[in-house]
Amino acid sequence: MKLLTHNMLTSHVKGVTKGYPLLIKATEVKVSEVEFNPNFVSRMIPKLEWSALVQAADGLGHLQDLPAELVTDYEKNEEFLRKVHRVLLEVEVLEGCLQCPESGREFPISRGVPNMLLNEDEA
Amino acid sequence: MAIHCSRTCLQYLIHLAHDNVDFRLPRGTATLLISPSPEMILNLNVTVNCNDLFVVICLSPRSAFELWGHGRTHSELRTSLLKYPTENMSPFLQKDSTYKINVYTFNKTLEFEDRIKKIDAMEYLSFEGRVNLKNPKHIFCLLEDYGTDPNNIPDEPLYIYFGRWIADGQRELIRSHSVKNRHFIGNTSMDAGLSFIMANHARVKAHDLVYDPFVGTGSLLVACSHFGAYVCGTDIDYNTIHGIGKASRKNQKWRGPDENIRANLRQYGSEKLYVDVLVSDASKPIWRDGMLFDAIITDPPYGIRESTRRTGSQKDSVKPPEDYHVPVSMAYHLSDIFTDLLNFSAHHLVIGGRLVYWLPIYRPEYCEEMVPLNACLRLVSNCEQTLSSHTSRRLITMEKIKEPEETDALAHLSDPHFSPYQGHNAFREKYFSGISKRTLTGKEETNKMAANGGE
Numbered sequence: 001m002k003l004l005t006h007n008m009l010t011s012h013v014k015g016v017t018k019g020y021p022l023l024i025k026a027t028e029v030k031v032s033e034v035e036f037n038p039n040f041v042s043r044m045i046p047k048l049e050w051s052a053l054v055q056a057a058d059g060l061g062h063l064q065d066l067p068a069e070l071v072t073d074y075e076k077n078e079e080f081l082r083k084v085h086r087v088l089l090e091v092e093v094l095e096g097c098l099q100c101p102e103s104g105r106e107f108p109i110s111r112g113v114p115n116m117l118l119n120e121d122e123a
Numbered sequence: 124m125a126i127h128c129s130r131t132c133l134q135y136l137i138h139l140a141h142d143n144v145d146f147r148l149p150r151g152t153a154t155l156l157i158s159p160s161p162e163m164i165l166n167l168n169v170t171v172n173c174n175d176l177f178v179v180i181c182l183s184p185r186s187a188f189e190l191w192g193h194g195r196t197h198s199e200l201r202t203s204l205l206k207y208p209t210e211n212m213s214p215f216l217q218k219d220s221t222y223k224i225n226v227y228t229f230n231k232t233l234e235f236e237d238r239i240k241k242i243d244a245m246e247y248l249s250f251e252g253r254v255n256l257k258n259p260k261h262i263f264c265l266l267e268d269y270g271t272d273p274n275n276i277p278d279e280p281l282y283i284y285f286g287r288w289i290a291d292g293q294r295e296l297i298r299s300h301s302v303k304n305r306h307f308i309g310n311t312s313m314d315a316g317l318s319f320i321m322a323n324h325a326r327v328k329a330h331d332l333v334y335d336p337f338v339g340t341g342s343l344l345v346a347c348s349h350f351g352a353y354v355c356g357t358d359i360d361y362n363t364i365h366g367i368g369k370a371s372r373k374n375q376k377w378r379g380p381d382e383n384i385r386a387n388l389r390q391y392g393s394e395k396l397y398v399d400v401l402v403s404d405a406s407k408p409i410w411r412d413g414m415l416f417d418a419i420i421t422d423p424p425y426g427i428r429e430s431t432r433r434t435g436s437q438k439d440s441v442k443p444p445e446d447y448h449v450p451v452s453m454a455y456h457l458s459d460i461f462t463d464l465l466n467f468s469a470h471h472l473v474i475g476g477r478l479v480y481w482l483p484i485y486r487p488e489y490c491e492e493m494v495p496l497n498a499c500l501r502l503v504s505n506c507e508q509t510l511s512s513h514t515s516r517r518l519i520t521m522e523k524i525k526e527p528e529e530t531d532a533l534a535h536l537s538d539p540h541f542s543p544y545q546g547h548n549a550f551r552e553k554y555f556s557g558i559s560k561r562t563l564t565g566k567e568e569t570n571k572m573a574a575n576g577g578e
Contacts, residue, residue, distance in 0.1 A: 005355065007397040010411040020411050035395040039330040040353060047415055089398075113364055117404040118355075 001098075001114050002086040003060075004044065006092060007053050010109075011100035015123055018102045023054040025106075028097035029060055034089045041081045044047070044088065057087045187572035200283045201247060207380075215263075215287055216248070224263045225288070231269040233278050241265060245285070262288040318346035321420050324504065325477040327352045331417035332398070336405040336467065337362055341384030343420045349394035352417070356384070364402050378533040406463050415473045423460050425483040427518075445465040459577045461495040465521070469499035472523040478504070481516045494519060499527050 011019025050070045057063045066087055071080050079120040098114055105122065108115050160207035191212065192204035215222070224245065226238040233241075252261075290529030300324075311526050321343060327333055334344050338356025340363065347354050358364050366383030373552065390396045405423075461482065468478040478500065484493070484507075494505055500521040509515045 001399055001401075005401070008410050008414040011406050037330065037395075043330055047413060049413075080224070100150065111365060113399075114400055114401045115361065116407070116409045117359070118404075118407070118576075
């Protein structure tokens with residue numbers, strides 16, 4: 001699971017109102033090289049919850065020099081876009097789980113794929 | 124065959140590949156004239172850059188030609204060609220340029236000598252340049268149409284066209300992406316040609332983010348990645364997403380280690396465009412507000428070859444892998460699938476973003492009112508592909524025109540479109556009843572239909 005996806009996911013356990021962001025408990029993380037595409041990164045930035053992204057990257061120990069606040073005028077700032085690219089697309093959680101911040105319910109991640117299915121009584 | 128001739132604008136001939144012939148594509152700025160043979164003649168209102176022609180009609184045509192003349196016989200063709208304005212011809216017939224003439228025949232194979240004879244017969248056109256067969260500057264084509272019946276091929280062509288070749292459609296794309304060679308397939312993987320057509324309808328382009336909520340083996344995502352879009356998908360089936368379990372290939376029992384969606388993208392060099400796939404129920408909201416996709420492209424299950432399910436409260440017979448609890452599924456009524464899909468798209472598409480999906484149809488009862496609507500989405504096109512005598516599926520394209528408001532959620536209940544679509548829940552029953560219907564007596568048939576209609 002990439003951090004771009006994590007930034008968009010929310011808990012949908014019945015009755016939960018503050019299901020975002022999900023907490024990441026990772027047992028295996030991988031960093032791979034993915035071709036940098038400044039256009040795509042620029043387009044994604046406005047859709048992101050920046051603090052959730054920083055928190056997630058930090059939790060995995062991969063924050064490095066990503067700024068805590070979103071930089072203004074990022075479109076032309078290649079250095080900044082590269083940092084965002086690394087965090088969004090190159091850091092992957094292979095094994096672990098996502099935890100609902102309100103109910104504590106865990107969604108397992110195996111082989112990089114999160115399983116968001118709820119049981120019949122939780123849906 | 125009716126042909127509309129306009130003296131003021133250039134005419135273009137689009138040679139369609141023979142498959143998907145009934146599949147009418149949405150109209151762009153051109154007016155389409157339907158003819159019984161695979162060729163279609165487009166009247167264009169303006170002279171366009173030939174690459175623009177392919178925005179909508181990118182795959183089905185075999186090639187596109189600038190039409191110079193046509194006729195039922197070679198002498199009619201000659202008359203027509205001599206009438207074509209010389210100022211339109213001369214830029215391509217210059218002394219210092221190179222050219223070659225190709226002969227294409229539809230529904231007949233010509234011997235080499237016959238092709239040469241036909242080319243020589245074109246000498247009345249003033250070609251001043253030199254012939255270069257390997258790398259000519261201009262290519263001209265003589266197209267002969269010998270009808271559509273392979274068992275009854277006439278000696279002389281039924282119709283002949285002559286034109287200047289502009290561009291080739293991307294048939295090679297379909298060959299190289301054929302599902303036959305794909306690493307990972309399923310029983311209902313979308314064939315390569317149709318996947319690309321769907322991506323075209325959705326106007327998928329580079330740097331887009333595309334989502335498939337019923338992703339299966341990812342065939343649609345593979346096509347989208349070809350256009351440079353980043354892709355993600357979800358599916359309720361754990362085994363399919365993880366690429367484990369029984370194989371769909373004829374001589375193979377179980378899936379191998381390289382069979383999953385990511386591997387498919389890797390096969391085509393698009394792994395960098397892979398975002399994620401997740402195991403999830405499309406009817407449940409796992410994405411937060413503000414998650415906006417550029418396009419949503421999907422082929423929802425019809426309940427025939429793959430079951431329709433969602434998590435709920437009935438007994439399920441799927442055998443779970445050890446570390447995985449299988450939530451019990453209940454029948455996901457077809458009309459709910461589409462209502463949910465449209466509602467999801469209204470919330471999670473960018474303005475101008477498109478939803479493209481297949482809608483299964485029971486043909487005897489189909490009417491346009493059955494196509495699901497949503498206040499935030501505009502219906503762009505509705506194209507039919509016949510599956511059997513009584514069923515077909517329709518490729519529906521919708522575009523988001525506004526953000527959803529509180530009141531929209533309840534609006535569809537009072538919408539007259541809502542009730543005719545209820546009959547759709549019985550699609551699965553009707554699909555199978557078509558076969559047994561023939562053996563029923565008139566009275567039994569009426570009773571059965573009444574029972575289905577009450578669902």
